[in-house]
Amino acid sequence: GQQVMQIPQYQHVQEGEDFTTYCNSSTTLSNIQWYKQRPGGHPVFLIQLVKSGEVKKQKRLTFQFGEAKKNSSLHITATQTTDVGTYFCAEEYGNKLVFGAGTILRVKS
Amino acid sequence: NAGVTQTPKFQVLKTGQSMTLQCAQDMNHEYMSWYRQDPGMGLRLIHYSVGAGITDQGEVPNGYNVSRSTTEDFPLRLLSAAPSQTSVYFCASTRGRVGPQETQYFGPGTRLLVL
Numbered sequence: 407g408q409q410v411m412q413i414p415q416y417q418h419v420q421e422g423e424d425f426t427t428y429c430n431s432s433t434t435l436s437n438i439q440w441y442k443q444r445p446g447g448h449p450v451f452l453i454q455l456v457k458s459g460e461v462k463k464q465k466r467l468t469f470q471f472g473e474a475k476k477n478s479s480l481h482i483t484a485t486q487t488t489d490v491g492t493y494f495c496a497e498e499y500g501n502k503l504v505f506g507a508g509t510i511l512r513v514k515s
Numbered sequence: 516n517a518g519v520t521q522t523p524k525f526q527v528l529k530t531g532q533s534m535t536l537q538c539a540q541d542m543n544h545e546y547m548s549w550y551r552q553d554p555g556m557g558l559r560l561i562h563y564s565v566g567a568g569i570t571d572q573g574e575v576p577n578g579y580n581v582s583r584s585t586t587e588d589f590p591l592r593l594l595s596a597a598p599s600q601t602s603v604y605f606c607a608s609t610r611g612r613v614g615p616q617e618t619q620y621f622g623p624g625t626r627l628l629v630l
Contacts, residue, residue, distance in 0.1 A: 439618065448621040449619075507555060
């Protein structure tokens with residue numbers, strides 16, 4: 407079935423370092439959503455990207471949608487311990503929202 | 516609004532037992548869905564519903580049944596529990612059908628262990 411590939415699976419960074427996770431699809435996406443799940447918690451919506459080449463920022467988080475709408479990235483500048491968790495991208499597929507496998511972020515203080 | 520609520524929070528079952536995971540939302544959302552989350556596999560869609568009386572299968576529907584008799588409730592039934600169904604189950608809802616400008620709101624999850 408339809409699936410977005412998300413990399414890396416896991417990243418451990420020093421506090422203050424930057425972090426990026428990527429999602430790639432073999433097909434053109436109509437839109438892509440990003441979610442964050444804190445350890446022991448539930449996924450929480452962060453943002454949705456719809457337009458080709460779109461860039462959106464939320465404080466230290468920058469989200470990009472590729473020009474061909476086949477890939478997306480989430481970049482965190484100067485990570486903090488509050489950024490720990492799993493970051494998921496999700497694509498719309500028919501009436502379904504299909505999630506990537508997620509990137510687990512750990513931050514060393 | 517309570518948002519999306521799930522009960523129970525934790526459950527231990529023996530192989531072959533049946534049970535129902537409850538999910539309710541008070542936001543008058545049309546779309547509801549069930550996911551299971553396993554390590555390294557992200558969230559996989561089990562079943563979803565675009566409105567009362569309408570349900571459909573997701574990626575991993577085998578061993579699960581759903582019904583949607585009201586807009587608010589979307590229970591997930593395990594017919595005969597198997598150890599492979601040990602997982603964390605999340606219910607989610609969306610105001611309208613999945614699409615641009617529609618985001619999913621997740622419940623707190625149910626942790627299920629099948630022995």
